[in-house]
Amino acid sequence: MNPDTPIYAARRARVAAQLGEGGIAVVPTAPVQMRNRDADFPYRHDSYFYYLTGFTEPHAWLVLTADGRSTLFCQPKDLEREIWDGIRLGPEAAPAALGVDEAFSVDELDQRLPRLLENRATVWYPFATHAGLEGRIDGWLGKVRARVRFGALAPEAQRDLCAVLDEMRLVKDAHELGLMRRAALISAGAHVRAMQRSSRMLRAGQAVCEYHLEAELLHEFRQHGAQFPAYGSIVAAGANACVLHYRADRAPVRAGELVLIDAACELDGYASDITRTFPADGKFTAPQRTLYELVLAAQQAAVEATRPGARFTDPHEAAVKVLTQGMLDLGLIDRDQHGTLDDAIARRAYFAHYMHRTGHWLGMDVHDCGSYVEPSEVGQVSERRDPLSGELIKDRPARILRPGMVLTIEPGLYVRPSEKVPREFWNIGIRIEDDAVVTDGGCELITRGVPVEPGAIEALMAD
Ligand code: GLY
Ligand code: MN
Ligand code: MN
Numbered sequence: 001m002n003p004d005t006p007i008y009a010a011r012r013a014r015v016a017a018q019l020g021e022g023g024i025a026v027v028p029t030a031p032v033q034m035r036n037r038d039a040d041f042p043y044r045h046d047s048y049f050y051y052l053t054g055f056t057e058p059h060a061w062l063v064l065t066a067d068g069r070s071t072l073f074c075q076p077k078d079l080e081r082e083i084w085d086g087i088r089l090g091p092e093a094a095p096a097a098l099g100v101d102e103a104f105s106v107d108e109l110d111q112r113l114p115r116l117l118e119n120r121a122t123v124w125y126p127f128a129t130h131a132g133l134e135g136r137i138d139g140w141l142g143k144v145r146a147r148v149r150f151g152a153l154a155p156e157a158q159r160d161l162c163a164v165l166d167e168m169r170l171v172k173d174a175h176e177l178g179l180m181r182r183a184a185l186i187s188a189g190a191h192v193r194a195m196q197r198s199s200r201m202l203r204a205g206q207a208v209c210e211y212h213l214e215a216e217l218l219h220e221f222r223q224h225g226a227q228f229p230a231y232g233s234i235v236a237a238g239a240n241a242c243v244l245h246y247r248a249d250r251a252p253v254r255a256g257e258l259v260l261i262d263a264a265c266e267l268d269g270y271a272s273d274i275t276r277t278f279p280a281d282g283k284f285t286a287p288q289r290t291l292y293e294l295v296l297a298a299q300q301a302a303v304e305a306t307r308p309g310a311r312f313t314d315p316h317e318a319a320v321k322v323l324t325q326g327m328l329d330l331g332l333i334d335r336d337q338h339g340t341l342d343d344a345i346a347r348r349a350y351f352a353h354y355m356h357r358t359g360h361w362l363g364m365d366v367h368d369c370g371s372y373v374e375p376s377e378v379g380q381v382s383e384r385r386d387p388l389s390g391e392l393i394k395d396r397p398a399r400i401l402r403p404g405m406v407l408t409i410e411p412g413l414y415v416r417p418s419e420k421v422p423r424e425f426w427n428i429g430i431r432i433e434d435d436a437v438v439t440d441g442g443c444e445l446i447t448r449g450v451p452v453e454p455g456a457i458e459a460l461m462a463d
Contacts, residue, residue: 022121188449241429
């Protein structure tokens with residue numbers, strides 16, 4: 001048995017205990033996705049399924065009942081297919097390997113599911129996450145109904161399993177935090193490597209393109225066993241940093257410009273998410289440093305606001321305050337138009353140069369699941385008028401942070417050319433992103449294996 005098997009069994013038991021009398025849950029893994037013609041994308045399991053099984057093969061389903069019994073459906077052993085596609089665990093070995101009570105070939109799914117659903121009160125499954133799942137469930141329920149005249153009862157209720165699993169996944173256990181720390185460490189090392197390659201090549205008079213730096217990242221991820229980038233790597237040289245969803249491409253990386261890298265690995269199913277912005281040749285210019293230090297101060301304010309009992313929105317509000325004050329001071333937003341800091345924030349003047357939120361949950365998915373509204377206060381709706389559009393906005397109290405939650409802290413500043421802003425800041429895009437684990441006393445930044453202080457970045461790149 002895999003040493004982690006009891007962790008998944010304990011999670012299944014926690015889910016089973018929430019299904020209610022007569023509850024049954026059905027969880028498929030992700031489908032194989034074709035890329036083009038007969039070439040497929042690298043396979044990535046479904047996060048919910050993996051959370052409950054630790055099993056990474058495609059074509060698998062988990063069925064859980066409220067009494068705690070678990071049934072796995074997986075690919076049958078098949079020597080010929082295994083010669084082509086790789087070893088399969090197979091249903092015979094699955095109970096011992098994964099700790100499930102029983103396992104069958106996935107070929108038996110349609111035959112066995114109606115029997116498993118029979119005489120159950122409620123069927124739970126993840127809503128709106130798997131194309132065609134609702135249809136499969138309908139088909140099985142139809143077969144149960146066909147047997148009602150023989151005394152079978154069909155489930156009368158369907159419920160969204162995401163509601164249960166999202167709450168569980170939001171607070172990470174020790175096993176998850178261990179993996180996330182390792183993923184963060186690998187990603188931090190990759191950023192260090194990319195920074196050093198940039199300055200080294202430019203010092204040697206070599207041409208550098210964004211893809212050279214991306215290659216360093218990918219090399220470091222794989223070198224340390226990470227299976228994938230956790231999301232499409234952004235390596236944005238110069239003005240490209242002002243395009244929020246830019247991807248690493250072929251633009252030249254030039255001395256005197258900044259490079260923004262937002263890239264991180266997924267290790268054993270867990271994501272990390274890091275952004276660093278650094279001078280391509282290892283030396284910040286004065287305007288670059290001015291804006292960089294403003295973003296860093298905003299991040300520091302957000303980090304200080306990330307602690308148990310605070311709201312999810314507190315770090316964002318702290319960052320916006322620092323950024324907006326800085327924009328007023330540096331002439332990035334018009335002081336005459338927006339007299340006070342509060343006025344500029346209320347009118348969202350900072351949107352001109354800071355148009356995204358300061359963080360998101362992080363876990364198996366880079367934008368991880370979990371409600372951003374505090375569940376115990378979901379009914380407390382307050383209404384306000386948007387000062388710009390006049391639109392009526394309904395707010396619900398933001399999530400209260402608790403130890404074990406993991407979120408990113410990623411303020412930025414993106415200055416596009418405009419006669420309204422000093423020319424020295426044109427085309428500078430900066431984001432600094434770290435991953436924070438909420439602890440008993442505040443938060444722990446698990447991604448500081450790559451520095452953020454401008455002096456430390458310069459020292460690293462001079463090395
Ligand atoms: N890399 C995705 C994000 O920062 O949200
Ligand atoms: Mn992020
Ligand atoms: Mn990111």
